[in-house]
Amino acid sequence: MSSLQEKIEQYRQLFNDLAAKTKNSRDLEELKQAFLGRKKGYLTLLFDELKQLPPEEKRGAGEALNKFKTEIQQALSEIEERCQRPEVENPLTDLTLPGKKIYWGAPHPLTLFQRKIEKIFVSMGFSVEEGPEIETDYYNFEALNFPPYHPARDSWDTLYINDKLLLRTHTSPVQIRVMEKKKPPIRIIIPGKVYRRETSDPTHLPMFHQVEGLVVDRGITFAHLKGTLDYFIKALFGEKIKIRFRPSFFPFTEPSAEVDIECIACHGQDTQCRVCGGTGWKEILGAGLVDPQVFKNVNIDPEKYSGWAFGLGIDRTAMLAYEIPEMRYFYENDLRFLRQFNRK
């Protein structure tokens, strides 16, 4: 056998190897180019070589080469046909078997609920502010019109760090911090952690989350406070929810109000209801017009500007919304609890 014929044999081997691996039209194109390419295709090169052979060898080799070319062309067209046919997997026996799942982590219910609240206010043009959790007496109390040694402080039982510093008992100090650096109009909400020195029970823990709202501008009225909270509560609990405003007292608002919603558990139908104690109402937030003294403390003229503020316990409101009986569930972080809030 001539050396050309040996070469043909080698290239046939190579072609068969490559052909077996050819699964798509891109591979096919490469294979075609490699063997039939005009300049550098193997076959082209072999034909060039054939031309150099002495005539006695030319004939036999030429026949072999032509045969190889036909083989390649035939094989390529078969492969082409195969590549155009969609591939068929091994048929499955039971198509009702469960599909493959990817687990998505669950947001903490308080994050979820806080985000719901933020979205409602952001849609009304509010921005979200934050502030320190370690505060001074001035920001936590005095600037908010709690006189020193006043019993009003009793409802805000405080965890102290030292004589100067404490853990904020509400998010309201951030109101002061924002008003100190920004002039009206102000339209903000302030979510965050707050701390109270309270004995734990189903609805009290030493740490919980609050969201505070503050609007300051010319001509802000109590009617505006009512209207905005009415919208907010309906956005959170549905349009049909009954809402009640009643007078209350907070040192930093005047007039002050507490807002109750109808009991979602019994709708006022159950005198033994464990959620509302049979009253049919559940208090969800405190609010009021910003006290003129608070404005004076931050150098805003209360004759020119007025404003409203509210504060809501995120934990307790989330408990109502999701019908969670005890606040401790939020902080036990039991996955069987947390994962219920996945994609809620």
Next chain:
Amino acid sequence: MNISYDWLNEYLDLNVPSRELAQYFNQIGLMVESLREIDGDTVYEIETYANRPDTLGHLGVARELAALLGLPLKSPSWPLVELDQSTSDLVDIQVLDSQLCPRYCGLVVKGVQVGPSPDWLKRRIEAVGLRPINNVVDISNYVCFSLGQPLHTFDFCQLKEARIIVRRARKGETLRTLDGQLVELTSDMLVIADEGKPVALAGIIGGEESGINEKTTDVFIESANFDPVSIRLTAKKLGLTTDASYRFERGVDINAAPLGAKMAASLLSQFGGKASRGLLDVYPNPRRTRSVPLRLKRVSELLGIEIPKEFVVRTLTALGLKLNEQKPGVWVTEIPSFRVDLEREADLIEEIARFFGYDRIPTEVTPARSFELPASERQDCLWLLKEILFHYGFDEVINFSFGDREKEKIWQTGLEPIKLQNPISSRASILRTSLLPGLVENTVWNYNREANGVHIFETGKIYFWEEDGKQREEWHLALLTSGQREAKTWNQPARETDYFFLKGAIEDLFSYLGYETPSFEPEDHSFFQTGQAVRISIKKEPVGYLGLLKPEIRLAYGLDKLAYGGELNLEVLFDRQPRAFSFTPVPRFPGVVRDLSFLVDSRINFQDIYSQLKKLNVPYLERFEIYDRFEGDSLSAGQVSYSVRFFFRHESRTLQAEEVDRAMLDIISQLKSGLKIQLR
């Protein structure tokens, strides 16, 4: 505060059935928390506020209802049976500190027969939740819960030299109080003393010795007014709260003192008591009536509704204010002494709103002259970060910010913890200096409750003292992964978590949030097993660390399984601007791919190889991927094999094979000099 329906009727003739009264209480903010029927009477437990001491007596509550319901307020008369002697002949009252005791009224009542109270009085006492004791004590409580004026009654014969001295305690003095405690007095405390020693802690509690007992016949009635702050400080210091201190620290009507004494003396006359003539009233600096301006225009400006002028006048008058109109719709009002809370126009506007009814004020959308930009970048970043971790299958937890000082010690965070002065428990005595301890506790909790694997994160603050003594709060992110990550299914075996799952999540956090790729340098850390931790940095600035939690820590928390944890200081990220995004044109010309496999000294870690590859300066090189790495087998010890795929592209034409060949040679020579690689 418990309010009795029958008792209210001493001050007004209620025309509303007792059941329906609750809604009227609620309307004016005296929220009814519960309601009980006792012997035909109805007792309402109402919520009272720190600024409204006047509602701590039935008279004050009756006044509110009278104003709301338009009923006249009755004033019962309190006739006395009098002795021939005048009070000043019988007793000497000296007030040495009129700052702390602005008013002191006293009467002596002789010949009282101490004994059980009559039924009507017992019912009153029981209605407010007290236990009847004897007629003298019950009468003083009756007066207290009627007027909001606390009284104290002394056994007159026990007062040495028949003298009452209101003064500050002297150092070293003590007093055995009515509840049997021996109290050590300090000079900031106001006491009632006789000639010899303190006989009562002013405005808080009486002394045992001078208290009323069965043998008492002559009673000294004290009806006084004390400084709220002084009472509060003393009560707090001693941890004592009494009905008296509760009222005094909120501010008792300065003008209630004379009536309180007379009322008690009048009631004692039913038990044979005869009162000394002429009330002793030490009131050296009578208070001026407070006057507060009020503008009708301002009322509607703040409430958002026109309130009729007649309504304003009628309501405030019924509440005891005197209105002097200066101009139409502009008044100067005189505030009655029992309303310590009314000081400014805003306070009066609240009164008007309260009685007008919050439900009658319209609901309007808050107008806006401008809108704030939505969330800050920081909050966006925080939420996006969470979304990425949810995608990775991490569940979010929220732990208390408190830490256990003892337990945190084994973590050696190296941060000076902030201690609480009055912690709730020793297990929550400091503020946490790391989020990971909380996550380890959550992991143990869940392993003890059927979990096969725990993959959790928390974002929150840590707290510590800085070296300059300032407090610092830092936003952190902590992650923990342990145990099974995917359960076995019909077509897939169970999968355990590993270090690289955690590292991948962290790497993706940086890239999805738009920050530059951080570097991970092996470095030991107190949380992690030796040699099993890395420090994460951006451009040399440390951001955090991750690794395999060390056995000592797992042991301390009872965590049996391996756990990988990491913690990042988010402030470092917040302080840096993420790369601004702009799109890159989609390539129009095909790229060329070349693979390279090489051997490298196994002491060179991936981080170094990666940064060498990053540094390559080669034309047309678009990116690279490291797609294989192995050691052992056929390789000699101390060698690792890497396979890297390089992607080349020219943006405006198709690359020639020769150009790519040259680029590959360039790569090889750069890697040879940088990493001493050997081609395979």
